[in-house]
Amino acid sequence: DAGVIQSPRHEVTEMGQEVTLRCKPISGHDYLFWYRQTMMRGLELLIYFNNNVPIDDSGMPEDRFSAKMPNASFSTLKIQPSEPRDSAVYFCASSLYMNTEAFFGQGTRLTVV
């Protein structure tokens, strides 16, 4: 398997623009997670899905953030409108079951100017 695939790897956008990050989990994995990594806050879980259903979105910082998983092989994280403080590395991860090891994608480095 190719592992968790995220796109784009890098994104630079202007404040106020919409940003969409994409993730393809490992085939057969039932859980998908979106994390954000910053120097100040470390790795934070934003939201996770089980069998395409959002389970816990308590980490989503604001209504500007939304995530979807229309099918088992694709998820998106959208920020609209983006702000400079959203600049971070966003990771997608998937796991077979809950509490098992999560496999991470290479991340998307987002810069909002």
Add this chain to the structure above:
Amino acid sequence: AQKVTQAQTEISVVEKEDVTLDCVYETRDTTYYLFWYKQPPSGELVFLIRRNSFDEQNEISGRYSWNFQKSTSSFNFTITASQVVDSAVYFCALSETTSHTQGGSEKLVFGKGTKLTVNP
């Protein structure tokens, strides 16, 4: 809510030294899982180990070893004979098993990480 503390922000050693990375956790669950991940300079997160709360046996994998002590809520990681390639940020993480609808949190919560630099 669960919490993971990695008190050591940065550690610098010389190659071939042994180094221990500390991890202390807090949880109200009796069943939980502990993890270690490595983040090399390239940025990806690499899984190293998973341990459940009922298994207190220490584990050794090559130059890596882990010491789990429930009595002190610690899950420390030791690298023996460190090498330059071990330079990375290491994260300890915890997930509980009580669902969030029951007041727990199954999500994987990470510590802030320890940056290890191994100098030649």
